[in-house]
Amino acid sequence: MENTEPEVNVASDLPENYNELKNSANRTANWKERLDAVEELGNWKSQKSIDILKHRLDTDPVYQVQEAAYEKLKAWGEDVEKPVRSKYEVVKGIQKILLRVKKSLPRDHSYEEFKEKLKKMRIDVYNTYEGDKGAEFDAWLEGMWKSL
Structure with a gap:
């Protein structure tokens, strides 16, 4: 029987630039930088990466970043729910x-x-x-x- 599951190629350590990626993942004024950080951290499965991706999934105001975090976490077998695009304004006021x-x-x-x-x-x-x-x-x- 052929395996139809997508192959997840994940390193088990943290990347050398982990602190930079962590900072980029939390940079409020640059959604593209957050998205890039999520994509890169998604290649390094560790509890620290999982925590950052879950935080982006739960709190990022930009749906694309939430969705990327969800996809990476799901590929790792994490129990996460697909984000729902907000019907409300993403910035209060x-x-x-x-x-x-x-x-x-x-x-x-x-x-x-x-x-x-x-x-x-x-x-x-x-x-x-x-x-x-x-x-x-x-x-x-x-x-x-x-x-x-």
């Missing part, structure tokens, strides 16, 4: 944050100026929504800007 950014600009500013100012003032918010919304990010942000 997003309307107030965006309004504050808009009010800091001249009255006749463009959407591009608003977008750049948000990136400068609140890179954490910008980055989180960029990761969460994916290809729809610009349309979502422009819609929010128009509605403020």
Whole structure:
């Protein structure tokens, strides 16, 4: 009988750059860096890696990061539940944050100026929504800007 289970190629130690990966996995202003750290830690099965991936699965505001952590943990045979995309805003008070950014600009500013100012003032918010919304990010942000 042929084994149809996906093969999990996992090292049993921690990588030399474990501390860097741990820091990257917790970097709030860069979802891509967190995703890369999750992917890399997923190659090194240890209790420390499992703990970090479970934390990303349970707390990361970006669904892609949660999903990557879930996939790695599941491949290791961990008892985890698939994350559910949140129906609510991933950053509490997003309307107030965006309004504050808009009010800091001249009255006749463009959407591009608003977008750049948000990136400068609140890179954490910008980055989180960029990761969460994916290809729809610009349309979502422009819609929010128009509605403020």
